[in-house]
Amino acid sequence: MRISLARARLELRHTFRIARSADEFRESVIVRLEENGIEGLGEAAPSPRYGQSAESAERALASIEGALLEPAGHIEDALERAAGRLAGEWAALAALDIALHDLLGKRLGVPLYALLGLDPGKTPPTSYTIGIDTPEIVAEKIREADGFPVLKVKMGLGNDREIMETVRAHTDRPVRIDANEGWTRDEALEKMRWLEGLNVEFVEQPLPAADLEGVRWLAERTSLPIFADESVRVASDVPRLAGTFHGINIKLMKCGGIREALRMIHTARACGMKVMLGCMIESSIGITAAAHLSPLADYADLDGNLLIRNDPAAGATTLNGKLVLPEGPGLGVTLREGPAANALERSSAR
């Protein structure tokens, strides 16, 4: 099998500010696996939160020889071998996982959702994310989010009230709050009690990842459901969160791909927890992979591709906020021609 890598510089429409970072662009590594004339596409959108960068992901992927992934159809074992080499580079692992599933779907001539036995009509709407910003820019983002039935509002930098007041001055749509570990226990309690009256669906990661005890304390004192993001990475993290968090945010880039995401979905359901599918800033490759799983999710936050202006790929779209899956085989993703292709910089081929 032939593996080739390319760097994509994804330029954000707006500076993307959350509790721990602010970015003008993010870099992905696009992976192509070629076997018998069929090409599988994958993407690694590395996360600084986990000590990853485009460089580290690329370096990790460059250490994988094609033979390690053969035969491509034995995805379970190929990924287990790859995982052993990619320690800590979960976004790189996700890229291989996505590309192997794309290959399998293309080889069989069916979309990924069909391989999984899912109804493409059962996708949920995706929320549209409003980063932390000035009232003027928050207002502009709300206009951009027109047609999306639910907003995800980032908090955790001290101007939470100002942001929420701006949101509510412009729309009464339901809102999901994401504090990205940005609150203390007391702050979280105060903010969540205030948010209870503001048509909020749930609050994501109010406290630092390790503070499970704090979430238990919060859950006893507030009525809004609490979702884990940074507190949960893979399926084996899920059982100990049950009874504390109400749901989990699953991201392909965090867990290592479609297979682990399925394991997490099944484990969360068995533990009586809700399931959200989330994302990093990603191109339409990573987003579409997650979108194919979304008929299994209660909630989707798959707007990473909508927040960039030079998406190098085309795949899942949205219609009035609802995710629409492409009908092509595998992911159903195509790389764009023209200016967007500039986002791809060929970096290596092996």
Add this chain to the structure above:
Amino acid sequence: MRISLARARLELRHTFRIARSADEFRESVIVRLEENGIEGLGEAAPSPRYGQSAESAERALASIEGALLEPAGHIEDALERAAGRLAGEWAALAALDIALHDLLGKRLGVPLYALLGLDPGKTPPTSYTIGIDTPEIVAEKIREADGFPVLKVKMGLGNDREIMETVRAHTDRPVRIDANEGWTRDEALEKMRWLEGLNVEFVEQPLPAADLEGVRWLAERTSLPIFADESVRVASDVPRLAGTFHGINIKLMKCGGIREALRMIHTARACGMKVMLGCMIESSIGITAAAHLSPLADYADLDGNLLIRNDPAAGATTLNGKLVLPEGPGLGVTLREGPAANALERSSAR
């Protein structure tokens, strides 16, 4: 979609005696789903332990109209709708699940293991089951089990020592013990301590299903791993067993099919538990369906088809005990011509 049902009377090679029952034959309901000229095969092997019979399974399946399962490719939703109608008839649900997966594999022209991204070379060996019997018949069964690297020995009717002494007089192969809820706590403790020195891999269901506290008590006092069978039916049962049982026995007929079995495998792994794939007395239809999943399992006990003398189907086989998956599309199962076909009695078509 056209659904047709047929009853199969599966005649046992030997009376099959376990702690709670003794049978000369068992009845399965064979399901055929036909869509666009492609036929999917499934089997319901109902369990009296759960109040099911061939009649009740057949009645439940006869209540399902073909339209309820359409389109056949949306397996997740089709089964959710069917489950709502088949309350308590999990073997009937498994039959539909198996047939829908067979259909999908046949439509795409690949074996089920390939749809699941699994390596058919990674199947485990299956154990061969020795029911509760006289020393003479136990000895005969051990001869039948020649070539199988591990035996499953049923206990729980008072002659445990006699059986184990007979087994050990004939073979030093590793043994798995299955008490089928047949022991009291004190008996279990005594038996398990005795078994510790007899090359036993693990003990299955030593106590009644509901006695989780008893298993905790046993696990603190014995060194043999303890597996749940009657104590676990579906994925949502798994988390509360973690930390008590060391592993679970997953049966398609108990949980409702391939999809729920996958959910159980993923949940058990996330909970740090071992996974065994087991079976009822089944034809090669049900056994082959489970065998396709077996590359994901630590242990297999998939010999239900080997214990009958008129298997109406051919599918997975064994080579020196190791499961060998058929290469045909879907399950890769064919119905036998000739005498074995007599096991099928056409009962209804709709």
